[in-house]
Amino acid sequence: EAQVTQNPRYLITVTGKKLTVTCSQNMNHEYMSWYRQDPGLGLRQIYYSMNVEVTDKGDVPEGYKVSRKEKRNFPLILESPSPNQTSLYFCASSRGWAGASYNEQFFGPGTRLTVL
Amino acid sequence: GQNIDQPTEMTATEGAIVQINCTYQTSGFNGLFWYQQHAGEAPTFLSYNVLDGLEEKGRFSSFLSRSKGYSYLLLKELQMKDSASYLCAVWAGSYQLTFGKGTKLSVIP
Numbered sequence: 001e002a003q004v005t006q007n008p009r010y011l012i013t014v015t016g017k018k019l020t021v022t023c024s025q026n027m028n029h030e031y032m033s034w035y036r037q038d039p040g041l042g043l044r045q046i047y048y049s050m051n052v053e054v055t056d057k058g059d060v061p062e063g064y065k066v067s068r069k070e071k072r073n074f075p076l077i078l079e080s081p082s083p084n085q086t087s088l089y090f091c092a093s094s095r096g097w098a099g100a101s102y103n104e105q106f107f108g109p110g111t112r113l114t115v116l
Numbered sequence: 117g118q119n120i121d122q123p124t125e126m127t128a129t130e131g132a133i134v135q136i137n138c139t140y141q142t143s144g145f146n147g148l149f150w151y152q153q154h155a156g157e158a159p160t161f162l163s164y165n166v167l168d169g170l171e172e173k174g175r176f177s178s179f180l181s182r183s184k185g186y187s188y189l190l191l192k193e194l195q196m197k198d199s200a201s202y203l204c205a206v207w208a209g210s211y212q213l214t215f216g217k218g219t220k221l222s223v224i225p
Contacts, residue, residue, distance in 0.1 A: 033213070042217035043159070043203065050211055058212060090158060098146030098207040100166075105149075105205075105213060107158035 002027050004108035006091050012114045013081055021076045021111050023091030031094045032074040033058070033105065034066065036087040043090070049074055050097065081115040088112050118142045118208050120216035127222045128194055136189045136219045138204030146207040150178050150189045153201045153218065162202075163189070191221075199223045 004025045013019055025032065033048040035058075045058030049068040063085055065077040074093075078085060089112075092105040119141045128134040140148070147166040151159035165171055165180035165187060177190040189202055201218040208214055 031211075035215075040217065043205075043215040045212055045214070048211060056211065059214075097211050097213070100147070101164035103147070103207075104161040104164065105151075105159075107160070109158055110156075 002106070004091055004093055004106050006089075006108035006111050008111060009109060010112050012116065014116050015082055016080050019078050019081060019113075021078075021089060021091075021113070023074045023076065023108060024072050025074075025093040025106070026072065027093060027095075027106065028071065029093035029095055029106075030071075031097050031103070032068065033092045034064070034074070034076045035090045035092065036060065036085075037090060037110075038087050046076070046089075081113075083115050086113060086115050118206065118212075118214040120204055120206060120214060122202075122204050122216040122219045124217070125220045125222070127224060130194055130196060130223055130225050132194050133190065133192050134194060134221065136191070136202050136204075136221065138187045138189070138216055140185050140187070140204070140206050140216075142185075142206050142208035142214065144208045145182060148178075148180055148187050148207075149205045149213070150176075150187075151203040151205065153203060155200070159203055194223050196223050196225070 034046040035043045047066040049055040091108040094103045094105045150162040153159040163178040175192045203218045204216040
């Protein structure tokens with residue numbers, strides 16, 4: 001089954017304790033992306049990757065890191081989480097970007113993160 | 117910068133037709149997507165427009181006017197399960213997909 005998986009689905013942590021949220025896709029997609037979703041603000045892009053070892057900042061990258069060492073995986077790293085990073089996080093992937101309907105984003109199930 | 121506007125909330129009656137509008141001002145344009153998101157779940161793809169005009173897909177249709185920076189999603193024969201948020205998203209002149217804040221649709225009996 002074609003899918004994007006994220007782990008963990010739920011996480012409660014404390015300020016300053018490094019954490020990683022994993023994301024994996026099995027569709028051989030080139031493009032992967034991380035979003036956070038907050039009430040009243042909608043989905044905002046954190047980082048994206050066009051291929052292995054190619055990443056770039058989205059609209060809200062501060063406090064986050066990513067890596068793309070393999071095509072299927074795109075982990076999100078919070079080196080020193082703070083309470084303002086409490087949010088619902090989605091990983092997504094697509095064949096490519098722009099210009100075609102087959103570039104729809106497939107979303108993972110989401111990770112609800114609480115930073116105390 | 118990119119700016120995408122949608123109404124925050126809408127209410128419609130079961131069996132009726134509802135139109136959800138989206139206006140955008142972006143630095144480029146490479147296509148517009150509509151997604152549906154039920155509460156607590158991931159967004160799922162509904163439609164895609166890159167050329168002006170109407171795209172129809174069963175009960176759902178989406179329209180685009182590039183010259184006006186305007187799109188709408190039309191939902192016909194509304195069902196209770198259509199209660200969800202509807203997200204408009206634009207691929208602008210970059211590698212980023214920018215989302216509007218979403219329109220929460222409530223379908224009432």
